[in-house]
Amino acid sequence: MQDGWLVDRLRAAGNRVAVVPVGRRLGLLPGAVRLRRTLLRVQPQVVHANGVKAALVAGLAMLGTGVPVIWVKHDFSWDGWLARGVARLCRQVVGVSSAVVAALPDDRVHVVPNGIRPVSVDRAAARSELRDRLGIVADAPVVLLLGRLSRVKGGELLVQALPRVRARAGDVQVVIAGAADPAEPEVADELRACAAALGVTGAVRFLPWQDDPLPLIAAADVVAIPSGPHVPGGLPGEGFGLVAIESMAVGTPVVALAAGALPEVVGDAGLLVPARADALADAVADVLLDPALRDRLSAAGRARVSERFTLARMTALMRERYRAAADGRPSYHAGP
Numbered sequence: 258m259q260d261g262w263l264v265d266r267l268r269a270a271g272n273r274v275a276v277v278p279v280g281r282r283l284g285l286l287p288g289a290v291r292l293r294r295t296l297l298r299v300q301p302q303v304v305h306a307n308g309v310k311a312a313l314v315a316g317l318a319m320l321g322t323g324v325p326v327i328w329v330k331h332d333f334s335w336d337g338w339l340a341r342g343v344a345r346l347c348r349q350v351v352g353v354s355s356a357v358v359a360a361l362p363d364d365r366v367h368v369v370p371n372g373i374r375p376v377s378v379d380r381a382a383a384r385s386e387l388r389d390r391l392g393i394v395a396d397a398p399v400v401l402l403l404g405r406l407s408r409v410k411g412g413e414l415l416v417q418a419l420p421r422v423r424a425r426a427g428d429v430q431v432v433i434a435g436a437a438d439p440a441e442p443e444v445a446d447e448l449r450a451c452a453a454a455l456g457v458t459g460a461v462r463f464l465p466w467q468d469d470p471l472p473l474i475a476a477a478d479v480v481a482i483p484s485g486p487h488v489p490g491g492l493p494g495e496g497f498g499l500v501a502i503e504s505m506a507v508g509t510p511v512v513a514l515a516a517g518a519l520p521e522v523v524g525d526a527g528l529l530v531p532a533r534a535d536a537l538a539d540a541v542a543d544v545l546l547d548p549a550l551r552d553r554l555s556a557a558g559r560a561r562v563s564e565r566f567t568l569a570r571m572t573a574l575m576r577e578r579y580r581a582a583a584d585g586r587p588s589y590h591a592g593p
Contacts, residue, residue: 273547316346332496354518372571411483505558
């Protein structure tokens with residue numbers, strides 16, 4: 258529906274890509290007409306709609322054609338009557354977690370968790386490189402928050418927790434790595450102001466988004482994922498939490514809020530806490546101060562990823578969904 262990095266990568270790999278522009282609100286209908294014409298020319302067996310807007314437009318485009326649409330639902334956007342209406346336009350709804358499809362009728366709902374390729378990172382080299390890059394001492398504990406600078410990601414909660422973490426665990430540094438959210442460009446300034454007010458400006462470092470975040474994750478002692486409902490009426494948190502499985506895959510302990518999909522993704526391979534700065538601080542400090550706990554979480558994280566969140570498993574489950582939709586077989590509920 259728009260140009261971007263995925264279009265560039267697909268074309269670079271030799272795939273033919275047609276970009277069909279779709280506007281907002283009233284522009285959705287003309288976009289659906291254009292998409293219908295394009296799809297009828299290629300005669301697909303299944304249409305994969307990645308996200309709620311894509312599902313709405315694709316569902317409208319394929320009305321009356323018999324071509325099934327699979328909506329892959331990544332988050333809680335538009336949840337309520339609108340999401341239920343979009344679901345009715347689709348043969349199947351595939352949620353990346355049980356949490357994101359909990360509010361939908363289950364007669365066409367399935368869960369296919371995200372997966373990642375096997376990873377291998379030299380943790381010692383990554384730790385040394387990051388500390389050299391930031392100019393901090395070699396043994397300084399690092400807590401990483403990785404993600405766009407948005408209020409739902411909970412950066413302010415982590416900064417608020419930092420004085421308590423440092424009181425217990427010493428010269429702890431927080432690294433926040435991510436690009437500004439166009440919808441909330443002021444968040445970075447708010448985080449810096451919060452750090453200044455708490456007297457921890459020198460212990461909060463900002464890095465841009467990383468194309469390959471795994472070395473940064475491996476360099477951290479703890480990855481904090483304080484995503485949650487930090488804005489009244491906002492989204493309830495992560496629809497999945499890709500950073501969580503990337504962290505578990507490289508063996509970096511995870512401390513996350515018990516919100517959104519994070520409890521089902523992290524499970525007992527990380528520490529889950531309520532959305533309070535003191536609870537987050539104590540969990541992070543516990544991990545930093547307890548080598549046995551770090552080792553347990555690291556091993557449990559790797560095992561959880563290998564059992565549940567591999568790219569091979571995700572691919573196999575999505576193939577099943579495509580075949581079932583194309584064959585027109587009755588839908589059934591499948592858990593993670």
